[in-house]
Amino acid sequence: MKFAHIADAHLGREQFQQPFRYRDYLNAFRQAIEKSIDERVDFILLAGDLFHVSKPSPKAIRDAVEILNLAKRKNIPVFAIEGNHDKTIRETSIYDLLEHLGLIYTIGIKKTPRESEFQKSVKKGNLYLVYGVFGDIEIYGLRHNNRWQLIKNGRSILKSIFRGGSNSVLMLHQAIDYLAEGTPYKDAFDLKLSEIPEGFRYYALGHIHMKKELRREESGLSGDIIYPGSLERTEIREASHRITYDRRISVKKLEENIKGFYVVEDFEPRFVEIETRPFYNVLIKGKSKIELRNKISDIREYVERDSIVLITLEGVVKGGVHVSEFYDLLKDWDLSYYNFNNRVSSEVVGIDPTKTVDELLNEILSDFERDLFLQLANDPRKFSEELDNFIDWLMDVYKHPKSSREAQVIEEEHKEVQKEDKPKLKGPKAKTIDAWLGMR
Numbered sequence: 001m002k003f004a005h006i007a008d009a010h011l012g013r014e015q016f017q018q019p020f021r022y023r024d025y026l027n028a029f030r031q032a033i034e035k036s037i038d039e040r041v042d043f044i045l046l047a048g049d050l051f052h053v054s055k056p057s058p059k060a061i062r063d064a065v066e067i068l069n070l071a072k073r074k075n076i077p078v079f080a081i082e083g084n085h086d087k088t089i090r091e092t093s094i095y096d097l098l099e100h101l102g103l104i105y106t107i108g109i110k111k112t113p114r115e116s117e118f119q120k121s122v123k124k125g126n127l128y129l130v131y132g133v134f135g136d137i138e139i140y141g142l143r144h145n146n147r148w149q150l151i152k153n154g155r156s157i158l159k160s161i162f163r164g165g166s167n168s169v170l171m172l173h174q175a176i177d178y179l180a181e182g183t184p185y186k187d188a189f190d191l192k193l194s195e196i197p198e199g200f201r202y203y204a205l206g207h208i209h210m211k212k213e214l215r216r217e218e219s220g221l222s223g224d225i226i227y228p229g230s231l232e233r234t235e236i237r238e239a240s241h242r243i244t245y246d247r248r249i250s251v252k253k254l255e256e257n258i259k260g261f262y263v264v265e266d267f268e269p270r271f272v273e274i275e276t277r278p279f280y281n282v283l284i285k286g287k288s289k290i291e292l293r294n295k296i297s298d299i300r301e302y303v304e305r306d307s308i309v310l311i312t313l314e315g316v317v318k319g320g321v322h323v324s325e326f327y328d329l330l331k332d333w334d335l336s337y338y339n340f341n342n343r344v345s346s347e348v349v350g351i352d353p354t355k356t357v358d359e360l361l362n363e364i365l366s367d368f369e370r371d372l373f374l375q376l377a378n379d380p381r382k383f384s385e386e387l388d389n390f391i392d393w394l395m396d397v398y399k400h401p402k403s404s405r406e407a408q409v410i411e412e413e414h415k416e417v418q419k420e421d422k423p424k425l426k427g428p429k430a431k432t433i434d435a436w437l438g439m440r
Helices: 019-038 058-073 094-100 157-161 289-302 357-364 367-376 380-399 404-421 433-437
Strands: 002-006 043-046 078-080 108-110 119-124 127-134 137-142 168-173 202-206 212-214 224-227 241-245 249-253 260-265 268-273 279-285 308-317 337-346
Touching: 002 019, 019 058, 019 260, 043 137, 058 078, 058 094, 108 137, 241 289, 249 289, 279 289, 289 308, 367 380
Parallel strands: 002 043, 043 078, 137 168, 168 202, 202 224, 241 279, 279 308, 308 337
Antiparallel strands: 002 260, 108 127, 119 127, 127 137, 212 224, 241 249, 260 268
16 A cells, blocks of 8 residues: 655745746646656545635646646545635635546545545534545545634544544644644644544644654654645745855755655655755845845855745944845846845944044035035024025035035936926826726
8 A cells, every 4th residue: 555645735826926936836746746656656645735725716726637637547546635725714615626526535524425436424413524445544634723623621622533543544734733843833833742633554744834754653643643844845944955154155955845745655654855946045144235245146156047045134234235235146147036135234333422523523424414414403493594594505515516426416416307307298097908998
């Protein structure tokens, strides 16, 4: 007996608002299904979040149907549960359409029983527990639920619903506290390890986007608890590489963040890696703009083409920095996507208490800025009385600038005035084609 355990495909996502990321997520799912077929698995488990939103686009549905058909044509049944991104407030979801097309078999609590070659049902009060079957293997599961839905009066609802057997699998889309370390679910877990039902030979989990394994010897349960992680990288914590540049460059490939799924043979899991776009998490520290620019240029040889690069800038720089000052450095690197995170703070300017105001102004300001400051440093109540004198001074400066810097400022302001004086073309103010046509 051999099966594939896949989770968190998030089809339809355009990460960073980039269309190429839609294709990346789709390609990752295609690889997982194709490799499962190549492994000659008997069946496939989809442990939630097949789609990124509960109402996926027609394109995302079409692409999912095409890929799932690969397994159907090989007579490989696919058992699935809804993740938090798939489920709706109603009983139905996009999974019902896929099931109607014969592409998946959903399992969990249902209002009506389902009986087929690969599905059986057990009555639970007014509802039915639908589970999957393949030969003598039973596959149980439940769609994502919040902790307040899973724990009532301190008792685990899951333990009252499920009873494991020697050849049974439990599939859940939940975060377990013991395995949530280093993930966004560290303080927002759904279940404690002690609240997991016992007796199953394999626990197929989804929801945590990093590969996690808890072997039966460590947990005390009858089977391994396994998270394959997401098929694509969904955030910076899942980066494939980390580059740190302070005094020297440190480059590390993050093996713990490899992407893929599990092939499980006779309940022994084996991770299967898939190819994904390189994703770099870069931290650069510096004390000046020039140092930061030079260090950004230095890392180029360590970054692959067509990759994603997210750069965090850190340090204390006089006047601070703006990330727009660094975009030009990466334009010819042939990257698929890049962006900056600015953590640079401005240098604190110390004031020598022994110096006079004139001495401090001479150090900090240009001649023009100093004169302007002194002109405006009057009692506000008397400023209106001195307004004519201020305007006469300002006009005199414009006519007879004392320095090249003053002349440059005047020239730039003159150009701006000329721009404002140019006649503006009249046209439709509408931002959409439909709105524009409505004005015709």
